[in-house]
Amino acid sequence: MSIMINLDIMMAKRRVSAGDLAARIGITPVNLSVLKNNKAKAIRFSTLEALCRELDCQPGDILEFAPGAGK
Amino acid sequence: MWNDAKSVVLSLVSTWIAIVAVIAFAVWLPVAPKWFPYQESILFRTETLAIVLPSLYGCCAAALVALICLHGLLKSIQAGEIFTLANVRRLRTISWCSFAIAGILVATCIFRIWTPAMILIALAAGFFFLLMRVMKNIIDAARLIKDENDYTI
Numbered sequence: 001m002s003i004m005i006n007l008d009i010m011m012a013k014r015r016v017s018a019g020d021l022a023a024r025i026g027i028t029p030v031n032l033s034v035l036k037n038n039k040a041k042a043i044r045f046s047t048l049e050a051l052c053r054e055l056d057c058q059p060g061d062i063l064e065f066a067p068g069a070g071k
Numbered sequence: 072m073w074n075d076a077k078s079v080v081l082s083l084v085s086t087w088i089a090i091v092a093v094i095a096f097a098v099w100l101p102v103a104p105k106w107f108p109y110q111e112s113i114l115f116r117t118e119t120l121a122i123v124l125p126s127l128y129g130c131c132a133a134a135l136v137a138l139i140c141l142h143g144l145l146k147s148i149q150a151g152e153i154f155t156l157a158n159v160r161r162l163r164t165i166s167w168c169s170f171a172i173a174g175i176l177v178a179t180c181i182f183r184i185w186t187p188a189m190i191l192i193a194l195a196a197g198f199f200f201l202l203m204r205v206m207k208n209i210i211d212a213a214r215l216i217k218d219e220n221d222y223t224i
Contacts, residue, residue: 031224041222 004064005043007036010055025050079149086142093138097131100124119184126179130172137168154214159207166203173197 011021022032027047034040035047048059055062101124104115115123140161147158176193179185 035224
């Protein structure tokens with residue numbers, strides 16, 4: 001997958017823990033871990049919206065297109 | 072009250088009965104000619120036994136493999152694991168076993184050893200092969216959809 005999720009970078013910038021963020025956006029810590037480790041196959045707009053709201057950022061800050069990555 | 076769990080148990084018991092029936096048939100085969108002393112059945116005449124016995128044993132082996140896969144499939148359904156790669160493999164094996172049974176019986180017919188029952192079983196096995204292929208394709212597609220759904224956050 002050439003789409004990378006830079007969630008851990010944003011979480012470090014905002015100094016928020018995984019458990020805390022998961023609770024605030026309404027997903028399980030396991031699902032947040034799947035997202036953080038680039039194992040997710042898709043992300044719902046509602047999840048992305050919640051992430052951007054809680055981390056006070058734009059979708060582009062979380063998602064990155066990296067050709068050739070993850071092959 | 073009847074429910075899904077009891078239905079799976081009934082299917083499991085039926086599978087076990089079928090396994091026992093196939094084994095019993097395989098054990099009975101060598102003594103089968105004695106049951107037809109006047110050689111009224113073409114299957115158990117002295118001159119046809121050399122072809123009939125291996126082909127019927129081949130069918131029994133394929134049927135046993137298919138039944139064991141069916142048992143595994145039912146066990147995984149009981150465990151709530153339906154759309155898995157293992158089940159797709161089991162369905163594929165069952166379909167090829169059905170094809171093998173149809174093929175063996177058709178090959179036996181080439182030697183001009185045939186009965187209406189053999190033709191019917193060959194046709195049924197061939198049709199079952201098709202059905203199982205379609206079922207396998209459906210489960211495989213459902214597995215991919217489930218996989219995608221599970222990893223959509």
